[in-house]
Amino acid sequence: MCRMKTNEDPVVPLHYLELLSRSYPNIQSVATEVINLSAILNLPKGTEHFLSDLHGESEAFLHMLKNGSGVIADKIGILFGESISEDSRRELATLIYYPEEKLAMLTRRLPNKEDWYREKLFQLVQICRLVASKYTRSKVRKTLPEKFAYIIEELLHEQEVDDNKNAYYQSILDTIISTGRADDFIMAISEVIQCLSIDRLHILGDIFDRGPGAHRIMDRLMAYHQVDIQWGNHDILWMGAAAGSEACMANAVRISLRYGNMRTLEDGYGISLLPLATFAMETYGDDPCDYFMPRSATEEYTQNERLLLARMHKAIAMIQFKLEGQVVMRRPHYHMEHRLLLDKMDLARGIIRVDGVEHRLLDTHFPTVDANAPYELTELERALVERLQGSFCSSDRLQRHVRFLFSHGSMYLICNDNLLYHGCIAMNEDGSFREFVVNGESYAGKAFMDRVEQLARQGFFTREDNEAKRYGLDAMWYLWSGDISPLYGKDKMATFERHFIASKDTHAEVKDIYYTMRDDEHMCRKILEEFELDPERSHIINGHVPVKVRKGESPIKANGRMIVIDGGLSEAYQPETGIAGYTLIYNSHGIRLVSHRPFVSRLKAVEENLDIHSTTMLLETSRERIRIRDTYTGGLMIRRIEELRALLAAYRSGQIKTH
16 A cells, blocks of 8 residues: 655555545645634534433423523523613523514514614624634535525624624614515524524434424434434334334334324324224223223323223233244344243233242233244234334335434444443443353443444345344344343333233333442443543433432432433423433533423413523533534544645645646
């Protein structure tokens, strides 16, 4: 391989420089890019916004996205302080979050619209100028809406205090008002402010299940300017279902029924549950299904509707247990034989034997279970599964969403000295990483996460129905509920026990020792080193298990090496946590943790200028402002500058011809 080196440049392969020359064909283009990148390195780092465990709570999530977990309100405070009242600051913030609705409400009752418009336009331009100040003009220009791009750019870069340009500046604002474009302009610049307030969004998993709006969350994420997603176990469940995993599909349907949430399935993805309803009424029509009533519901149901949902719930649960049993039996290396329970039932006596102990069954009505072949689907069950599977695999919207999860998501992410993942790194009691052994090969820690991510992608992207496809699909189900799964991390998922066994001792799901050890700084440092990060300056950002603030639990672990940001955004978890979620903000001044109270509603937010009540805790502050050169992205830029300097030297020495 040919290499070259100059006194000032690193060794760069000549063939790579030849490829690079296609993008930078002459000395001038190289020099311009070096100047540009060198300048960018000295800009403040952009603001990163971290959220976790959204669980379909679309209204609260969308509001947090709009307010940047308080970032926009902070900017308003910085700019205007006590010069305007608190009520005016709140109204201005609401105008930025919900410009269309707020304008419709306000302009109906304004005595002097022109003065109000002039004031708000001036304030919005000031805010936009502040949030744009840490970006290059080129980057800001890309965020501007086409119809107002020129006007906004002029306003951002012309100072109204300059006597020479004051009349020009004021004329632009007056003309926006006189031509009747003020409302449209306010909506456009508000969107720019929201976009520039947050440079990058990190979602630490569990977008799906519980709440009714996972599909709306996914639509918004797909439209966001820069986002990454670390998969959660509820995400991989829907990804597996969309890929064709029958076991994942049955789980996804069951959870929707358990929480009385049909919107994502039926309205969001067009998956009809009519075949399941028909099957449930035919098979369980005389079954009260007391233990399958919706646990909580996002909609009001009549008693008859609740009974139908319960019967559908039981029907799909039984199908799930059979399909999962089939996976366990064909994948003995999962070591999940303890989850084979259908063959442990003695229906005549009304008992089940679990781990050698007999327990009373709460329900003995199993019309689809053949004692001689308990894990085989009946003909009607098989037909139903095939119809549901076809609906999941042919839903255009679901397939688009899952492709986005694969293209913008991963098991973990390393970004700016932070290690992001949803669940855990499975561990042994002695602090070593637990190994997953298959075909004589063992995987643990980072290697295991890399391996299962590859298998998940294999399960979705393999088009043929072959063993590679099936192996990947089963791996996705394992990631949903396996005890060493980095997305789950408990010894079992006790769905069967909760529904059918009276003894609550069997309901316990024992967490991996990781969830105890993550309080230990030494163990967190070990994890960071496993991912080749500096434990002196790096952090683990984690979700999955809600922080029980009500019981005194802290989201800050291991002397600050780990931050857990699952605080119960999902309403289902709020009684345990005592709050309604954590988010994390990492900007050029440091890291701060924000705890939130429940979001009331979009309507209340607009009408009463209600923001989510939040409390901010500073975790780390930097004496000197963090620049892009200090970040991972900056490191890539520095490397690119080195490569470009090498290309410049190659042009000047004649080793590579200019184009």
